[in-house]
Amino acid sequence: MDDRPRNLREMLAEAKDTSELMVDLAYASLFFGDPDMAEEVDSLEEAMNELVQDMRGVCVMAVRSPKDSEGMSSVLQVISAIERIANDAVDIARIVTHQVGIPAELVADLSDAEEVSHRVLVSDGSHMANRPLSAHELPVQTGMRVMAIKRDRRWITDIGGDIIVVPGDVMFLRGSPDGITRLRELAAAPPWTPPQMPEDSYTTDLDRAVDVLVDMKNLSEVAVGLAYSSLVLGDIGLAAEVYQLEDRLDEMKDKLELWVLKAASERADPSPLRGLLHLSQAAEDIGDQAQQMVWIIEQQEDVHPVLGLALGDSDDVVAKVPVAAASHADGATLAELRLNIEPGFTVLAIRRGGQYIYRPRGAVLLLPRDEIIASGPDEGREHLASIFGWRLVDPDGDGDLRLEPLETAVSPR
Numbered sequence: 001m002d003d004r005p006r007n008l009r010e011m012l013a014e015a016k017d018t019s020e021l022m023v024d025l026a027y028a029s030l031f032f033g034d035p036d037m038a039e040e041v042d043s044l045e046e047a048m049n050e051l052v053q054d055m056r057g058v059c060v061m062a063v064r065s066p067k068d069s070e071g072m073s074s075v076l077q078v079i080s081a082i083e084r085i086a087n088d089a090v091d092i093a094r095i096v097t098h099q100v101g102i103p104a105e106l107v108a109d110l111s112d113a114e115e116v117s118h119r120v121l122v123s124d125g126s127h128m129a130n131r132p133l134s135a136h137e138l139p140v141q142t143g144m145r146v147m148a149i150k151r152d153r154r155w156i157t158d159i160g161g162d163i164i165v166v167p168g169d170v171m172f173l174r175g176s177p178d179g180i181t182r183l184r185e186l187a188a189a190p191p192w193t194p195p196q197m198p199e200d201s202y203t204t205d206l207d208r209a210v211d212v213l214v215d216m217k218n219l220s221e222v223a224v225g226l227a228y229s230s231l232v233l234g235d236i237g238l239a240a241e242v243y244q245l246e247d248r249l250d251e252m253k254d255k256l257e258l259w260v261l262k263a264a265s266e267r268a269d270p271s272p273l274r275g276l277l278h279l280s281q282a283a284e285d286i287g288d289q290a291q292q293m294v295w296i297i298e299q300q301e302d303v304h305p306v307l308g309l310a311l312g313d314s315d316d317v318v319a320k321v322p323v324a325a326a327s328h329a330d331g332a333t334l335a336e337l338r339l340n341i342e343p344g345f346t347v348l349a350i351r352r353g354g355q356y357i358y359r360p361r362g363a364v365l366l367l368p369r370d371e372i373i374a375s376g377p378d379e380g381r382e383h384l385a386s387i388f389g390w391r392l393v394d395p396d397g398d399g400d401l402r403l404e405p406l407e408t409a410v411s412p413r
Contacts, residue, residue, distance in 0.1 A: 081289040115346065
């Protein structure tokens, strides 16, 4: 374990990325019914436990005065929340490893989400084969990011741009379903047909429960994204929005439990419904942990500066960008901008008139003075800024990037 980062900033960034990877892999194992992927989540939990122990030890050693302890308590609170999110991922994965059961309707609904899991086999002679990941710029080209690679019987979860993709690799990705066609072309993979709703499906309490659960999954992920954004940006408004999302998740969980119980009375074999209850509990708890993270912002407690630095150092960066008048984004819908394809950013929320539209749909029309909060690859941040009429500058040369209006911003319409 000597190769693990000892710097608290690096360890926090790794813990955040690992917990997100675990959640992604857990849902993907459910989608594909893949026990190997689910077991990999268990393996990552072992590494996470050791990382959490190391971080807590560093925090204790860093406290030399009562003032130090006030700031470090915020770090410990975030560490605990990240650990709980990782535990929730394990609970999701155990639906597969313990064969708890899940309705086919849920798998079909997950394939229609705005962000989906996908896997693809890299063929010999394809554009991807024998080239590093960085050469493909998949988040920019396809709107999908690589979560893990299965090579023979070995899993690669520490994904970096220098990894050489070889024929026979099975890549697991997450992102926009719009990018699947291009992704499979690059890998020379055959066309893919998403899971279909069972032919005998009809509107029942089960269908309503499944719809609510998909919404809970999406909202819990948005809550975590907004929580990290709130910590990085020190934004109390985002913290308040996380609180509202957590309240909604509580209400949705109550409704789902009622519909599952009603659906169970109508089925000869209700055992596949158990997975819905497990998933709802995990999604609701992930929302709880997002709330725990932003409590320190909402209460205006001291936030240790290492949190903003570490969370900004993770694989995905958080960007807050206003819509400049006459920019490409002015008067365009999110669907028209295709930000999830290029530059590969997911819009978590739009701030408009002092309120937030979270997880906005593609039909949302952007207006001047709207402000988007989005997460995506660092290499796409400059392109994102230009779409909204800004240029990224570093006037002091210290890595503190700022937005400066473009000299010429011309709308495509």
